[in-house]
Amino acid sequence: MAQVEFNFEAEFSLLDIGATSSLMRTGSVRPTILAFSNNAAVEAVTLTWEDSAAIPRAFEEARRYVRDLEPAAYAVIAHITRYNGAMDYHLPSRNPAPLTNDFLALSMVARDGNTRAVTYPIRHNEGKLSLGMPAVTDAETNDWRPLGDLWSNPFCLGDIARFRLRERAVEPSTPLWNAIVELTRLRIHDDQPNADEYMSFLDDLRNGVFTVAGRSERDPGKVQLRPRTNFNPLGTLTVEASRLVLGETLPADVERVTA
Numbered sequence: 001m002a003q004v005e006f007n008f009e010a011e012f013s014l015l016d017i018g019a020t021s022s023l024m025r026t027g028s029v030r031p032t033i034l035a036f037s038n039n040a041a042v043e044a045v046t047l048t049w050e051d052s053a054a055i056p057r058a059f060e061e062a063r064r065y066v067r068d069l070e071p072a073a074y075a076v077i078a079h080i081t082r083y084n085g086a087m088d089y090h091l092p093s094r095n096p097a098p099l100t101n102d103f104l105a106l107s108m109v110a111r112d113g114n115t116r117a118v119t120y121p122i123r124h125n126e127g128k129l130s131l132g133m134p135a136v137t138d139a140e141t142n143d144w145r146p147l148g149d150l151w152s153n154p155f156c157l158g159d160i161a162r163f164r165l166r167e168r169a170v171e172p173s174t175p176l177w178n179a180i181v182e183l184t185r186l187r188i189h190d191d192q193p194n195a196d197e198y199m200s201f202l203d204d205l206r207n208g209v210f211t212v213a214g215r216s217e218r219d220p221g222k223v224q225l226r227p228r229t230n231f232n233p234l235g236t237l238t239v240e241a242s243r244l245v246l247g248e249t250l251p252a253d254v255e256r257v258t259a
Helices: 008-026 052-069 175-190 192-207
Strands: 032-036 042-046 073-083 086-089 102-110 115-125 128-131 135-138 160-163 209-215 222-226 237-240 244-246 255-257
Touching (some): 008 115, 032 052, 042 052, 175 192, 192 209
Antiparallel strands (some): 032 073, 073 102, 102 115, 115 128, 115 135, 160 244, 209 222, 222 237
C-alpha cells in the first residue's frame, strides 16, 4: 500500500469544507489548532480560556504542543471579530461573537513555506447565518499567523535557549562584558549570602544560557531573552533565533481531541 503524504492543497480544501460546514450547522466554531504529520496523520488541540487576558497563553501552549510534534504543517480555525484594527477570539460557550464584524478565519502554514489564510465574513439575517466572499492571503500577505513560524523560530515562553558555538550574547572582548563581570564581582563581595545567585549569572553568561521571555512583535525571526537568575544587569536581549538552539522545554498544558 502506498504511503499517504501530506498534501497542502488537499488538506486545506478539507479544512475549509469542514470549518464552514461546522459554522453553518452550529453557529460558531471552537478555536482549534491542527498539526499535520508527513504521513498526513492529524492531531488537534482545542483552545479554551477563562477571560480575554488568558488568550495569549492558550495560543502559546498550543504552539508549544504543536512544535514538539515536529509537524509538516499546522492549521488554525477560529471565530474572530475585527473592529478598528483590533481582533478578538470567541468561545461559543463563554464569549459568543456579536452579530457584526465577525468572521470565520482559517490559516495553514507548512514547513516548506506554503501559507494560506482565508477569512469569511459572517452575515446574520433574521436568525440565519450565511458566509460572504472570503479574503484569501498567502505567505507574502498573510498577517494572521497565531502560532508564528515553528521551524525557523521554535522558541516558546519559558524555554531555555543556548547560543550556538562561537555565538555570544556579549563578546568577552568588549567594555560591556568587562563592566558586567566587574559589577557581578562587586555584588558577590558585598552580598555574600547571595553569592551563588551572582555566580550562576556569570556561569550562564559565559555558557550563553538564557530563558526565553518572548518573541519580537516586529520581527518573527527574533527572540527575547532574559537571564535565568533574578540578578539581571542585562535586561532583555532581542536576538536572531538562528543564533540559538533549544535547551530545556516545558510540557504543554493542552486539551487534545481526535481530528
